Structures are given as structure tokens and as C-alpha cells.
Amino acid sequence: MLRRNFLSSMMVGTALPRLVRGQQASQPSAGPADPAPDGVFLERPATGQPHKGKVLLALQAHSDDIPLSASGTVAKLIEEGYTGYLVRATNDDMGDAVGLGTPGTIGENAAGNERDNAELARVLGCERHFDLNYSNHRMADVSLNEVISRIIFLIRLLKVDTVVCWDPWAHDEENPDHYMLARAVEAACWMAGRAHDYPEQFAAGLAPKTVQDKYYFARRPETTRVVDISKQIEKKIDANRANVAKGPGGHLGSRLRAELAGRNQRLPLLGDDDVTADRNYIREFVLARSHELGHRYGVEYAEAFHYIPPGASGADRDPRVEEYIRQHAVPIR
Numbered sequence: 276m277l278r279r280n281f282l283s284s285m286m287v288g289t290a291l292p293r294l295v296r297g298q299q300a301s302q303p304s305a306g307p308a309d310p311a312p313d314g315v316f317l318e319r320p321a322t323g324q325p326h327k328g329k330v331l332l333a334l335q336a337h338s339d340d341i342p343l344s345a346s347g348t349v350a351k352l353i354e355e356g357y358t359g360y361l362v363r364a365t366n367d368d369m370g371d372a373v374g375l376g377t378p379g380t381i382g383e384n385a386a387g388n389e390r391d392n393a394e395l396a397r398v399l400g401c402e403r404h405f406d407l408n409y410s411n412h413r414m415a416d417v418s419l420n421e422v423i424s425r426i427i428f429l430i431r432l433l434k435v436d437t438v439v440c441w442d443p444w445a446h447d448e449e450n451p452d453h454y455m456l457a458r459a460v461e462a463a464c465w466m467a468g469r470a471h472d473y474p475e476q477f478a479a480g481l482a483p484k485t486v487q488d489k490y491y492f493a494r495r496p497e498t499t500r501v502v503d504i505s506k507q508i509e510k511k512i513d514a515n516r517a518n519v520a521k522g523p524g525g526h527l528g529s530r531l532r533a534e535l536a537g538r539n540q541r542l543p544l545l546g547d548d549d550v551t552a553d554r555n556y557i558r559e560f561v562l563a564r565s566h567e568l569g570h571r572y573g574v575e576y577a578e579a580f581h582y583i584p585p586g587a588s589g590a591d592r593d594p595r596v597e598e599y600i601r602q603h604a605v606p607i608r
């Protein structure tokens with residue numbers, strides 16, 4: 276993936292978060308939310324752990340997707356009480372563009388990203404992670420129904436309430452792994468709650484489970500919710516530092532520091548040791564977009580989502596029917 280294009284096009288999208296949606300009235304389940312001037316909801320830090328007892332499933336195609344786009348939000352939701360799990364759909368064996376990560380063979384790419392992704396799960400505070408291990412850039416070959424059924428299994432097994440993933444409906448997405456995973460997740464969130472899909476899973480002890488709400492990120496997001504991740508920014512830096520094989524964070528800071536030293540130069544930004552160099556490089560360059568987005572909403576750092584509120588899957592009775600019953604039901608004589 277060309278992350279520089281990704282980041283710049285993400286900004287084009289987030290510069291236009293103008294859509295006001297009727298759904299926003301029912302959004303507060305994911306934490307305190309304030310209407311921003313353009314109608315997008317700003318999800319602020321919650322007090323305490325309002326999500327205690329709920330389960331979050333964060334799904335990414337590649338080891339860098341969540342770190343770049345949603346690691347602050349995943350860390351925030353886990354800090355606020357969610358039990359978190361991380362899914363990585365591919366084996367990342369294609370590596371990335373020259374100069375972004377660590378150069379290597381296909382096998383080295385797969386091994387490096389496997390290690391990095393495990394470290395990412397630890398940094399974000401996830402209970403555990405699952406690698407589905409599809410070939411990188413080849414998910415268009417995979418049966419959509421196979422991916423759907425594997426995700427349904429995980430939703431039912433882990434009793435998932437909320438997902439974070441790529442947006443299946445976003446524009447300008449060129450990576451087939453992103454949109455194939457996103458389409459599978461969207462379908463699985465709905466089908467996992469139904470009583471007749473994959474009945475053998477019920478025989479194995481699972482029960483239907485409907486996902487309640489979804490945070491979808493995208494290259495050009497249709498932004499309906501902006502999450503204030505200012506309190507989680509150190510974790511977002513660590514999440515991106517974990518991406519050694521793929522970058523664009525990883526060890527690029529310490530590598531640049533060494534390169535400059537070879538020319539008898541130094542940048543004060545990069546400090547006096549490798550960890551400081553890596554972290555400050557990420558804070559300055561990789562998180563610049565989170566910083567700019569945050570400032571547009573009056574906070575330090577932020578992430579943008581197309582947020583789908585509870586009720587979209589239609590498993591529960593329409594609340595308007597419940598309200599009508601409450602107002603009009605009379606005893607049978």
C-alpha cells in the first residue's frame with residue numbers, strides 16, 4: 276500500500292465531514308459524544324469503564340491498518356472497559372513499498388509481520404489475537420462465504436458487541452484485502468445473530484450473537500464520528516513502533532538518526548537514543564494527520580470513522596414498536 280497516498284487522501288476525506296445523520300441521536304452507547312460544528316459527533320474520553328462486560332473485535336487486513344487508522348480508538352475502548360481481540364486477515368508476505376519498512380524476502384516479511392502483529396495486540400491491551408493467514412493482496416481469490424463464516428464463528432465464540440474495521444462502503448480503496456475483509460465483516464455482523472445460519476456452530480455450543488455497533492475507517496472516510504484519542508497517543512505511537520517490518524513507523528526514526536550520524540549531522544527531534552528517535556519520528560511524521568484532524572475538532576489528536584450505531588442489524592424489535600406498546604397497550608377484558 277502506498278501509505279503516503281493513503282494519508283494524504285485520508286485528509287481530503289476528513290476535510291469534508293459534513294454529513295449530518297438521523298442515526299446520531301442513538302449514538303451515545305459508545306461513550307460521551309458531542310456534536311461538532313459540522314454535525315459530526317466527537318466521541319470524548321469516558322469516565323471510568325462504561326464498557327465493562329462488552330467485547331470489541333478489531334479486524335485488519337494487514338499489520339499496519341489498525342496502527343495507522345484506529346489504534347488510538349481501540350486502545351481507548353479497551354481502557355474504557357471493553358475486552359479486546361485483534362484479527363489480522365492476511366499473512367503480510369508482500370511487505371511494503373521501498374523505504375517504508377524493513378527490506379526482506381517474502382518469507383522474512385511474513386515472519387516479521389507475524390511478530391509485529393503479536394506485539395501490536397500486546398500494546399493495545401488485547402486479550403488475544405487471531406491470524407487468518409490469507410495470502411497478502413490475494414484475498415479477491417478467497418471465497419467470501421468462507422471469510423464470512425470464519426468471522427461469524429469468532430463473533431459468536433467471543434460474544435462480540437462492537438467491531439472496528441475497514442469501511443466496506445468507502446470510495447477510493449485500491450487494496451483488495453481491505454474491501455474483501457470489510458465486506459465479509461459487514462455480512463458477518465448481521466448473519467451471526469440469526470438462528471439458521473451455520474447451525475453446526477450451535478451444536479458445538481455457540482449461540483447467535485448480533486454485533487451492536489461498528490467503527491469503520493477508510494482511505495477516504497465518510498466521517499460521522501471523530502474520536503478524541505489525545506489520552507491514548509502514547510499507545511498509538513507504540514502501536515506504530517511495533518510495525519517494524521512494514522512501517523511507516525517502526526524503526527525509521529533510529530535508522531534516520533544513524534544515517535545522519537554517518538554524515539556528521541543530528542536532528543534534535545530524534546534525541547540521544549534509538550527508542551526516543553523512533554517514537555519522536557512517529558509523533559512528528561506518522562501521526563501528523565491525527566494531530567491535524569484533532570485540531571479541527573478542538574482536541575489534540577483524533578481518528579475519523581463512519582460509525583454505524585446499534586440497531587442497524589435489525590435483530591431487535593423496532594424501538595418505536597416498543598414505545599407504541601408502552602403507550603397504548605390495554606388489558607384484555
Ligand SMILES: [Zn+2]
Nearest residue numbers: 276336337340
Ligand atoms: Zn492494509
